[in-house]
Every structure is written in C-alpha cells, then in structure tokens.
Amino acid sequence: KNMGRNNVQFFREIQGTVLDRENVLLQTRLAQAIQERQLQIFYQPVVDASTGRILSLEALARWHDDHDGWVPPDVFIPMAEHLGLIHELGEQVFEHALDRLRVWRQAGHEVKVAVNLSRAQLFAPNFVERLTGMIADQGLSPTDIILEITESVALLDVSYESRRLQELADSGFELAIDDFGTGYSGLAQLHQMPVRRLKVDASFTTRLHTEDGQRIVQAIVQMAQALRLETVVEGVENAEDARYLMQLGVRQMQGQLFGDPMPAGVCDMLLARQAAQ
Ligand code: C2E
Ligand code: CA
Ligand code: CA
Ligand code: CA
Numbered sequence: 001k002n003m004g005r006n007n008v009q010f011f012r013e014i015q016g017t018v019l020d021r022e023n024v025l026l027q028t029r030l031a032q033a034i035q036e037r038q039l040q041i042f043y044q045p046v047v048d049a050s051t052g053r054i055l056s057l058e059a060l061a062r063w064h065d066d067h068d069g070w071v072p073p074d075v076f077i078p079m080a081e082h083l084g085l086i087h088e089l090g091e092q093v094f095e096h097a098l099d100r101l102r103v104w105r106q107a108g109h110e111v112k113v114a115v116n117l118s119r120a121q122l123f124a125p126n127f128v129e130r131l132t133g134m135i136a137d138q139g140l141s142p143t144d145i146i147l148e149i150t151e152s153v154a155l156l157d158v159s160y161e162s163r164r165l166q167e168l169a170d171s172g173f174e175l176a177i178d179d180f181g182t183g184y185s186g187l188a189q190l191h192q193m194p195v196r197r198l199k200v201d202a203s204f205t206t207r208l209h210t211e212d213g214q215r216i217v218q219a220i221v222q223m224a225q226a227l228r229l230e231t232v233v234e235g236v237e238n239a240e241d242a243r244y245l246m247q248l249g250v251r252q253m254q255g256q257l258f259g260d261p262m263p264a265g266v267c268d269m270l271l272a273r274q275a276a277q
Contacts, residue, residue: 041096042261046254058114059097060261086118109271114146122164142172151183169194198224202235221248
C-alpha cells in the first residue's frame with residue numbers, strides 16, 4: 001500500500017515537471033510573440049439593444065500559437081502579467097485601438113473604443129502621460145476612449161492606484177468597472193470612484209433563465225441605476241435575455257447575440273453598413 005502511494009506521488013511529480021516544462025515553453029513562445037508583434041486584436045461591439053446601433057468596440061487580444069493553436073486570453077494575459085510583458089502587450093493593444101479609432105472617425109463613425117487595463121499597467125512610469133501622448137499624436141481625444149478595469153483593481157483604496165485612476169478620469173478618459181458583481185464593492189466605495197459605467201459580468205447573464213438569476217441581475221442593474229452609472233450587460237447570448245434586460249431599463253448590451261469579437265476589417269464593414277442605413 002505504501003509502495004502504491006509512493007508510485008502515485010512519483011507519477012504526480014513527473015507530471016508536474018512535464019507541465020512546468022510545457023508552461024515554460026509556452027511562456028517563451030508568448031514572449032517571442034509579443035516581441036514580434038504577432039498578437040492580433042479583435043473587437044467586440046457594445047450595442048444599443050433597442051436600435052442595434054454599435055456604440056463602442058472593445059479591443060480584445062488574441063494569440064495564435066504555432067504549437068498550441070489559439071490560447072485563451074484568460075491564460076496568456078495572466079502569463080504576460082507574470083512575465084512583466086503586460087506593459088508591452090497593453091501598449092500594442094492601445095496602439096491598434098487608436099489606429100482603428102482614427103480610421104473610424106475619419107469615416108464619420110461616432111463609435112468609441114474600449115481597452116482593457118491590467119492593474120500592473122497603472123504602475124508603469126508616466127503611464128498616464130504616455131497614453132495621452134499617444135492619443136494626441138493620432139489627433140484623437142481621451143473622451144473617445146473607455147478604459148475597462150476589473151472591480152478588484154478599482155476598489156482597492158490603495159492611494160497610488162486610486163490616484164492614477166483619478167488622473168485618467170481628469171484627463172478625460174471614461175472609466176468602466178469590468179466584471180461588475182464578481183468583486184466586493186461597497187456602494188460607498190463605488191460612489192467615490194471616478195467611474196462612469198459598469199459592465200455586468202457575463203456569469204450573471206448566463207443564469208437569466210432561472211428566477212434566482214433574474215433577481216440577482218435585477219438587483220445589480222438597480223444598484224447601477226441608483227448610482228447613475230451607465231450599465232452594459234455582457235454575455236447576452238439570446239433574444240429572450242435581451243428582452244428581459246430591456247424591461248429592466250438596460251440598453252447597452254454585448255455578447256454573441258450582437259456579435260462575437262471580430263477582426264477590425266469586419267467592424268469596418270458593419271460600421272459602413274450602419275452608416276448607410
Ligand atoms: P472581459 O474583458 O470580460 O472580456 C469579455 C469576454 O467575454 C471575452 O473573452 C469575450 O470573447 C467573451 N464573450 C463575449 N461575448 C460572449 C457571450 O455572449 N458569451 C460568453 N460566454 N462569452 C462572451 P476573451 O476574449 O476570452 O477575454 C477574456 C478576458 O481576457 C477579458 O475578459 C479580459 O479581462 C482579458 N483580456 C482580453 N484582452 C485583453 C487585453 O488586451 N488586455 C488586458 N489587460 N486584458 C485582456
Ligand atoms: Ca472587458
Ligand atoms: Ca467583463
Ligand atoms: Ca472577464
């Protein structure tokens with residue numbers, strides 16, 4: 001019996017070592033992909049559900065690894081953070097988004113772009129100045145840009161991070177709390193944040209087919225409305241959910257029902273079609 005346990009232990013160790021090694025290789029390939037600018041940026045629309053009009057487009061990083069195929073952002077974003085490469089990655093996403101925004105604006109579209117920010121990015125030296133510099137270079141304004149930060153970041157009242165967020169808001173960026181409902185926000189804290197919008201996490205939307213799920217979403221939406229914040233509900237996959245959300249007074253929605261994340265060229269076409277209507 002003792003031997004058996006040792007064997008299991010031994011097997012686990014080998015397995016662990018193999019996984020570690022694969023992980024290191026993946027990290028190496030990620031570092032290379034970032035360095036060679038191989039990451040792609042897709043965009044997912046946020047629409048006014050009552051008209052179908054695209055209000056904003058959220059930039060989402062995509063990585064196709066030669067060995068493993070598409071690696072999900074939930075894997076490579078934390079990896080990039082761990083490797084200290086999130087600054088470079090974030091800057092590439094930002095550059096791409098600004099470039100597209102400039103093209104869309106020149107074509108007369110009023111859309112905004114949304115970019116996800118990792119907490120570590122707030123600690124980069126001169127972060128706010130760099131962002132505003134890049135925007136000015138493109139002849140754009142921070143008011144055209146939504147920065148999405150997760151609830152856990154936003155609610156820390158660690159003064160350094162709060163100050164950076166305040167600076168971003170003062171510079172004209174629109175701040176959004178991402179994955180709202182999954183963290184631990186108190187109303188009082190939220191009220192003090194320089195935040196204009198909340199994105200209700202998709203994990204709530206997927207439970208809208210149950211009564212409990214509906215009650216929870218209703219409570220979250222009412223909280224956002226009480227705080228006079230714009231509300232976006234994520235992960236809207238079917239018309240029934242969209243109808244229910246409309247009844248609650250939610251207009252801005254994002255999810256498969258309205259469009260998956262797509263290459264910028266496809267967004268160009270959708271925007272052009274919308275303008276022609
Ligand atoms: P997120 O910001 O909450 O992004 C929304 C995620 O929901 C995206 O996953 C999107 O593909 C997915 N989604 C969209 N519509 C639906 C739907 O109808 N149903 C369901 N079940 N899911 C839907 P994705 O692209 O895998 O991104 C995962 C997370 O990775 C993002 O979550 C974001 O936190 C992070 N991320 C992605 N790109 C970047 C980036 O450039 N920088 C940073 N810092 N984080 C990023
Ligand atoms: Ca987001
Ligand atoms: Ca989210
Ligand atoms: Ca998320």
